[in-house]
Amino acid sequence: MMNDDIWGAARGALDRIAADRARRETIVSIASPEEAAAFRALAAPGAGRAIAEVVGDAERIFAHRVRMDHPRFYGFIPSPASPLSLVGELLASGYNAHAGSWMQSSGPAAIEQGLIAWLAERAGLPDSAGGLFVSGGSMANLTGLMLARDRMLPPEERHRGVAYVSTQTHSSVAKGLRVLGFLPEQIRKVAVDAERRLDIAALGEAIATDRAAGRAPFAVVASCGTTNTGSIDDLHAIADLAARERLWLHVDGAYGASVVLSGRHRALVDGLARADSLSWDAHKWLFQTYCCGMVLVRDRRHLLESFATSAEYLQDAAAGDETPNFWDYGVELTRPARAMKLWFTLQVMGERAVGEAIDHGFMLAETLAEALGERPHWRIVSPAQLGIVTFRYEPPGYDGSELDALNTAIARRMIDDNVAAPLTTRLDDAVVLRACTISPDATADDIRAMVAELDTRAQAIAAAIRA
Incomplete structure (x- = not known):
């Protein structure tokens, strides 16, 4: 296949995407059983086909989706992705940088490092803060909770550990705790108050009860923007209690943390500065295409202590504090340059x-x-x-x-x-x-x-x- 054919198809695909966004057609389209069966039959490859034919099939397949970026879609947390994010993603995918090590992606890594520092500063975190881009809130929550476990619970005490969430906490938090080896009975759901915020008094009582029973409270998860109602837990009060009880404070800000960039409402989330770790999704209220989230931590050294590994085949990619290997800061070794699409949008739009x-x-x-x-x-x-x-x-x-x-x-x-x-x-x-x-x-x-x-x-x- 000639390169001209491929690039022509790419331009055609972009034209189709632009036309689809402009038409704003069916908001919710779910494939019928017959259509789904036809798509499953189409999944396995056969003989090669003309690229234009396959692009046409892709358009028909993607027609069956919820248009999460439609201006009249109000369900879940929409993803009203800016076209600028699409351009940023195209650049990131086209250059195909391996963003695991500084050696392999020093340019994009420098942007990720600088953008994480800027986001942490906007959230009010200290100069010691750091973090990395991840696929989204689920992975960001998992990362923050792993730090909580590693910093607050010695291995021999983990069977006694208890983490505290509210009845409105996002389900990804409990999933992350299970991935980390905690049993359902080690995840304590605390009631919410009349404003659907984590009830501080009930939290204190639950901690006291668990300590009296010989358990080991180690973390509390606060919400900055619950999915159900957009409520923000009293972050300062929870932080005060966490400090007294020597608990790690993780804030799930996947939705609401973006308010730190608001000109009018930033005061609502000033308690984010008290977090030990924070999840934040750019593919929600920073208008990015999917798989663009961040985890920020109060002390970036904790990421290295939990995630850094070594192998003889990685010796040529050794790093320093100013030249980080982001594969040592999180779960992924192979990772895309996710920061670049958010960077592109912010550079064009401005803060x-x-x-x-x-x-x-x-x-x-x-x-x-x-x-x-x-x-x-x-x-x-x-x-x-x-x-x-x-x-x-x-x-x-x-x-x-x-x-x-x-x-x-x-x-x-x-x-x-x-x-x-x-x-x-x-x-x-x-x-x-x-x-x-x-x-x-x-x-x-x-x-x-x-x-x-x-x-x-x-x-x-x-x-x-x-x-």
Whole structure:
């Protein structure tokens, strides 16, 4: 195959991607059983085919997805990736640097080193801080928790170790603790308060109870932006308690840590400066394509103590403090130059524009709550915070199970009609609608229009239930 054919196909693929983003077609498209069967049959290679034909197949395959970057997708934590991130990813993939060692990628490694230092400074961490880019929050949480285990629990004490999370902590934290060898009974779920933040008094009581029972508390995980409601735990109070109890404080900031770049709301997350380790996803509120996360730690030496290894075949890639081998800072040996795509976006947009885009998400959530409040029978379950609102349609005369079914049907109808995609969650043992409004491409008018469409469908579905 000629190189000209390959580069021509690459240009064509980029044109198709640009056209797909511009069309903003079906928000949620799930392959039918027949389509999935056809794709599975297509997975195994046969004789070589024309590159244009394969690109066309790829386009049809990718058509069946949730468009997480669609301005009217409000489920989960969207990934409203900037086209700049795509260009940055294209550069990183095209140059294909092995970002494990300084020898193999001294240019990208210097950017990663400098960008980690800048992010740590923005989070308020000291000069001793460090970190690295990872695939996302799950790996960042695992990395921080491994440091907690290694620093706070001698090997012979690990069977007694207990880590504390809240009932709203992201599920990746418990998964990471299990990967590290902790049993379910060593993961203590603590209640939350009325604002769905980790209850400080309940945390203190749980620690005291475990110590009295001969267990070894070693870490507490605080949330900076829970997935359900966007709540931020009282980071300062938890840090004070962790210091008194000699516990490692890991903060899951995969979603909310980006607020440190906000011009208007940065004070909400100033407690991040107290963390021993911090997870942070750029593919959420820093507008990157997937697989771009960071883990920051208060003392970068702890990463080396937990992860550095040596082998005779690596002797030519020896490193120093100013010339780090990032494979000694985390799990991966082979790793891409993830930092480069975030660097590219930040360089083109500038810090101020990124902060304004984050502030825009706050404004959209506030607009949503205000618009819902203007219509009867809509109850705000959790207020607008960090770009997230939860709400529930509650017309009179319906019992709890009927209201659960009604709100589930409202979300389904919005998706089926391709109007917008708010999804559901459960709070206080009830089904509620939830919207995360962080797309820079969405407008306040879009939000108000969605509320009008929600209300129209809610009334129609409620009437049909009673018909």
